[in-house]
Amino acid sequence: MESRGLYGEIKANRRRSWFLAAGIGLLLALLGATLGAVWGDPLTGLVTAWAVAVVFLTITWYGGAQMTLAASDARPADPERDRVLINIVDEMSLASGLPRPDIFVIDDTAPNAFATGRDPQHAAIAVTRGLYQKLDRDELQGVIAHELSHIRNHDIRYTTLVAVSVGAIALLADLALRHMWWGGGPRRARNTGAGAIMVVVALLVAILAPISARLLQAAVSRRRETLADLSGAEMTRYPEALARALEKIAGDPEVLEVANRATAPLYIVDPIKEFEKRARGLLRTHPPTEERVARLRSLVLPDRRPGPS
Amino acid sequence: MLGYGLGLLGLLFIGFIVVVAGWVILTYNGLVTLRNQLENAWSQIDVQLKRRYDLIPNLVEAVKDYMEYEQDVLTKVTEARAQAVSAQGPAEQAQADNMLTRALRSLFAVVENYPELKANENVLKLQEELTSTENRISFSRQFYNDTVMRFNTRLQTFPTNVIAGMLGFAAREFFETGNDAEREPVKVDLR
Numbered sequence: 419m420e421s422r423g424l425y426g427e428i429k430a431n432r433r434r435s436w437f438l439a440a441g442i443g444l445l446l447a448l449l450g451a452t453l454g455a456v457w458g459d460p461l462t463g464l465v466t467a468w469a470v471a472v473v474f475l476t477i478t479w480y481g482g483a484q485m486t487l488a489a490s491d492a493r494p495a496d497p498e499r500d501r502v503l504i505n506i507v508d509e510m511s512l513a514s515g516l517p518r519p520d521i522f523v524i525d526d527t528a529p530n531a532f533a534t535g536r537d538p539q540h541a542a543i544a545v546t547r548g549l550y551q552k553l554d555r556d557e558l559q560g561v562i563a564h565e566l567s568h569i570r571n572h573d574i575r576y577t578t579l580v581a582v583s584v585g586a587i588a589l590l591a592d593l594a595l596r597h598m599w600w601g602g603g604p605r606r607a608r609n610t611g612a613g614a615i616m617v618v619v620a621l622l623v624a625i626l627a628p629i630s631a632r633l634l635q636a637a638v639s640r641r642r643e644t645l646a647d648l649s650g651a652e653m654t655r656y657p658e659a660l661a662r663a664l665e666k667i668a669g670d671p672e673v674l675e676v677a678n679r680a681t682a683p684l685y686i687v688d689p690i691k692e693f694e695k696r697a698r699g700l701l702r703t704h705p706p707t708e709e710r711v712a713r714l715r716s717l718v719l720p721d722r723r724p725g726p727s
Numbered sequence: 728m729l730g731y732g733l734g735l736l737g738l739l740f741i742g743f744i745v746v747v748a749g750w751v752i753l754t755y756n757g758l759v760t761l762r763n764q765l766e767n768a769w770s771q772i773d774v775q776l777k778r779r780y781d782l783i784p785n786l787v788e789a790v791k792d793y794m795e796y797e798q799d800v801l802t803k804v805t806e807a808r809a810q811a812v813s814a815q816g817p818a819e820q821a822q823a824d825n826m827l828t829r830a831l832r833s834l835f836a837v838v839e840n841y842p843e844l845k846a847n848e849n850v851l852k853l854q855e856e857l858t859s860t861e862n863r864i865s866f867s868r869q870f871y872n873d874t875v876m877r878f879n880t881r882l883q884t885f886p887t888n889v890i891a892g893m894l895g896f897a898a899r900e901f902f903e904t905g906n907d908a909e910r911e912p913v914k915v916d917l918r
Contacts (some may be wrong), residue, residue, distance in 0.1 A: 501852070501855060502855060502859075505855065505856070505859035505862075506859075508859070508863065509859060509862045509863050509866050510866070512771060512775070512863050512866045512867045512870060513866035513867075513869060513870055514870070515764065515768065515870050515873075515874070555858075655869070
């Protein structure tokens with residue numbers, strides 16, 4: 419991949435992120451307005467939905483990275499024991515021109531890694547102990563380069579914010595469904611024909627909104643993973659090592675205990691493996707590993723890296 | 728009528744000037760940012776080279792008692808380091824650094840023959856640090872070259888090329904080691 423093409427891709431990515439944000443905002447508005455209409459006032463519903471989202475997003479903006487790290491049982495890397503890891507992150511920071519992110523280690527034998535944070539100045543990388551035991555230095559470099567690409571491309575911000583928005587939509591829809599199920603709410607509305615139609619529409623929206631939000635999220639996430647693979651390979655000039663690392667991580671039988679539905683999209687390889695097997699296409703947050711490996715192996719990179727003189 | 732027409736033309740003209748001035752300012756600032764990134768990337772290379780010079784005496788110290796019969800290898804490393812430290816000008820510097828890399832490579836090769844050294848915690852640590860430093864040197868040069876390419880592309884493409892020269896920006900040269908055999912980073916694998 420030629421460097422300018424990559425920068426172009428990053429720009430296109432930024433455009434897609436705006437579409438994604440707009441799409442999520444619209445979904446929220448639709449959900450809020452419909453539910454509001456059933457219970458009285460669409461505008462109140464819309465404003466409530468947006469307010470919930472804004473509160474969630476603000477909390478995430480300032481505390482999201484810490485929450486993600488804490489939920490994953492990550493502890494700061496030890497300068498003595500995790501020396502090689504720290505060195506590799508330093509090397510890749512130089513290769514990418516980014517400030518060195520905070521480095522965390524997760525005590526788990528399943529190999530995997532993720533990046534989180536707000537922007538390149540407030541970023542963190544977490545790596546499992548298994549990753550670091552099972553991969554060689556070159557492969558580890560590939561993985562770290564992939565994660566740093568997520569940081570450079572501002573993926574960390576969008577992935578976290580989108581995950582939270584999708585969560586907010588799911589929460590609102592869930593509340594509404596429960597409320598309707600238990601017969602609370604629009605007694606008055608139910609007695610009129612138009613009211614009944616509104617209830618059906620609201621039900622449909624409450625069911626479809628979270629699904630659409632997840633589809634949007636998955637589509638954007640897949641593109642970002644692919645882009646991070648490519649720009650990671652450009653950083654190390656050694657796509658084969660990242661390809662090997664992906665194969666090793668995906669082929670490892672161990673299960674990452676600390677990963678859950680919310681944090682899974684962050685990892686370099688989807689840690690929820692049963693899901694990966696069942697999910698067909700659209701709901702995947704990662705492209706199939708074989709596809710990623712094949713793409714990396716087909717790359718021809720310009721060797722512009724002068725060796726140590 | 729006439730006054731109105733002139734007013735419209737005048738407005739258009741002022742708008743045009745504002746747009747052009749805004750474009751020049753944005754272009755200038757963008758180029759300055761890139762040029763600063765270049766300077767920063769260049770100074771990173773020096774930082775890493777210095778890190779290597781600082782590590783070498785420790786390594787020599789750690790291995791010299793074990794390597795009584797390999798004094799010439801150690802002497803070569805020490806000499807190459809001294810030359811690299813005192814080198815004047817980029818060409819001499821590059822040559823001295825090449826020599827140092829070769830000397831280190833043969834030192835690491837010799838270490839392979841000494842089981843006590845391969846098991847020595849301190850030596851292992853120093854080897855990791857030197858491996859990492861070699862990587863850092865080549866990655867910071869790579870980043871420098873990547874940045875040079877972005878900078879030059881920006882300077883040479885339309886419309887920036889129209890004013891870049893007037894604003895005092897000139898294309899930079901890539902960093903070349905001038906030695907293709909040295910393109911691969913030093914490999915140290917003690918496992």
